[in-house]
Amino acid sequence: MKTIDVNLANRSYPILLASGSIGQIGDFLRERFAPDAPAIVITDENVARIYAESVEMTIADAGFKVLIYTIEPGEASKRLQTVSGIYDFLVKHKTPRGGIIIGLGGGVVGDVASFVASTYKRGVPYVAVPTSLLAHVDSSVGGKTGIHHGGEKNVIGTFYQPHLVVIDIDTLRTLPTRELLAGMAEVVKCAAALDEKYFSFLERNYQKVLRLHEAPLLHTVSRCCELKAEVVAQDEFDKGVRHVLNYGHTIAHALEASTGFRVFLHGEAVSIGVVAAAKLSRALGRCSDEDVQRQERLLRAIGLPTRLDKAMIPNLIDHLYADKKRVGNKIHFVVCTGIGSTELWPVAPEELMKHLSAL
Ligand SMILES: NC(=O)c1ccc[n+]([C@@H]2O[C@H](COP(=O)([O-])OP(=O)(O)OC[C@H]3O[C@@H](n4cnc5c(N)ncnc54)[C@H](O)[C@@H]3O)[C@@H](O)[C@H]2O)c1
Ligand SMILES: [Zn+2]
Structure with a gap:
């Protein structure tokens, strides 16, 4: 396992990088969070089909309650309506301030999930689990969140650093070549x-x-x-x-x-x-x-x-x-x-x- 530290004073966090690390997410969470915190996995339909079950299992095995919320794949999901749907889901499930939001997917899922994490109850812990190469090397590092609005790209957003980034390079095996x-x-x-x-x-x-x-x-x-x-x-x-x-x-x-x-x-x-x-x-x-x-x-x-x-x-x-x-x-x-x-x-x-x- 390779660890890269992003040094930002009290907002510092590690990027954990390895092959097969998706199966260890539960352990990583247990090392950092109390198990009474529920984990809400936000993902898209393409990624959910391949990875949701194993991610749900590793988190549940570590003793956390897990909920999965799936959005439609693609840039069109980066909008307030998607964000609002996730807020509804979090409220319906009485997600507390300690609830952990996990963004499992490419840059679209990451930008939406981190935006929700930065705003729900004025900020809840965010864990990034990027699955595209662009998300591994770019969007999951640096803390920019964003959605499109009024025809403008990424016009609404926040700076919000994740608590942890877990990169499993094996996820690239299922990524379309383009x-x-x-x-x-x-x-x-x-x-x-x-x-x-x-x-x-x-x-x-x-x-x-x-x-x-x-x-x-x-x-x-x-x-x-x-x-x-x-x-x-x-x-x-x-x-x-x-x-x-x-x-x-x-x-x-x-x-x-x-x-x-x-x-x-x-x-x-x-x-x-x-x-x-x-x-x-x-x-x-x-x-x-x-x-x-x-x-x-x-x-x-x-x-x-x-x-x-x-x-x-x-x-x-x-x-x-x-x-x-x-x-x-x-x-x-x-x-x-x-x-x-x-x-x-x-x-x-x-x-x-x-x-x-x-x-
Ligand atoms: N926040 C930042 O700093 C930052 C930086 C760069 C880009 N971005 C944003 O990232 C977005 C683009 O991200 P992207 O290129 O990852 O696009 P994406 O999230 O749309 O993913 C590309 C496609 O691949 C699918 N996919 C992802 N991982 C997969 C896997 N392992 N197996 C099979 N299918 C998989 C997705 O469902 C989607 O259809 C843009 O919205 C851009 O604005 C943000
Ligand atoms: Zn770019």
């Missing part, structure tokens, strides 16, 4: 932005990782969690250095929004966004041709899209203005200054568009 590849885009982003050595490791080992060989997969997930944990520990509330995790995301978010969130999975858009950001950085003289080629080569070899269709560029502008990271009339674009390092480039959306069109 979702696995999309998660790899965040892995590559993380390495490209923060750690050259890790990036080289991925260049050498991506095939084994995609075939889910235990040792390289464990290293891939744990290194990404470590890097994200270090950044979050420096900037819990996303006011400064956490920007670095947004590498490739300015263009990715605009691309997703301009195609109605129907064409690309988030990770696929991130892959295109990373390559476009790298090319732009090269054009600005901030990194080398080789730096660009390495990122493009790796993402393409993984099987991700990397080309920003020129015809799509004019549609990006309105969505660049909507960028959450905009300060005044400038976007804080993350520029690559070599594999493993970045810097911020405050730029007006029109100027960014000019540079993109000239690539």
Whole structure:
């Protein structure tokens, strides 16, 4: 079992990472909570079908009362109606302040379940059990919760750290391939932005990782969690250095929004966004041709899209203005200054568009 500590003073928590750890959730809970606290597992239909029974069993065996609440899979579940349904369920079952909410699923379940945990009775303990690669390496670490509203993504949310994160890399065996590849885009982003050595490791080992060989997969997930944990520990509330995790995301978010969130999975858009950001950085003289080629080569070899269709560029502008990271009339674009390092480039959306069109 590998343990990564997320150091946030009195909100610190461990990420427990192993193969097969889902079967030990009951033990982990018993080590941390009194068994008179009920455990409420929030999951989605796809994940419930595969994992709900074993998770229910391990928690019940540890002496906790377990309740399971299942939501529909997909982004459309990230809305107030879903949250309200869960509140109704918690109230109906007289869930006390000590009740433990467990989010078992991908980023959608995690964002909804953690939002509920942060608001029900002004906050109850939250345990994250991520099951997609994106959730293993990104959404389960860092304490951002969120739901969509009024056509805007993640516009309602809180910062709320979990008490514990349990990552079982075996869950990736049942994840659809397209979702696995999309998660790899965040892995590559993380390495490209923060750690050259890790990036080289991925260049050498991506095939084994995609075939889910235990040792390289464990290293891939744990290194990404470590890097994200270090950044979050420096900037819990996303006011400064956490920007670095947004590498490739300015263009990715605009691309997703301009195609109605129907064409690309988030990770696929991130892959295109990373390559476009790298090319732009090269054009600005901030990194080398080789730096660009390495990122493009790796993402393409993984099987991700990397080309920003020129015809799509004019549609990006309105969505660049909507960028959450905009300060005044400038976007804080993350520029690559070599594999493993970045810097911020405050730029007006029109100027960014000019540079993109000239690539
Ligand atoms: N809070 C954060 O910091 C943060 C960071 C990044 C992304 N996110 C959010 O995460 C969400 C995307 O997460 P995602 O990519 O995990 O999507 P998701 O939760 O929709 O999961 C993808 C699909 O895979 C299925 N699935 C998940 N695990 C499975 C498994 N082990 N076996 C079989 N099927 C499985 C799900 O049912 C779903 O159909 C977005 O809403 C995004 O906003 C949040
Ligand atoms: Zn992302």
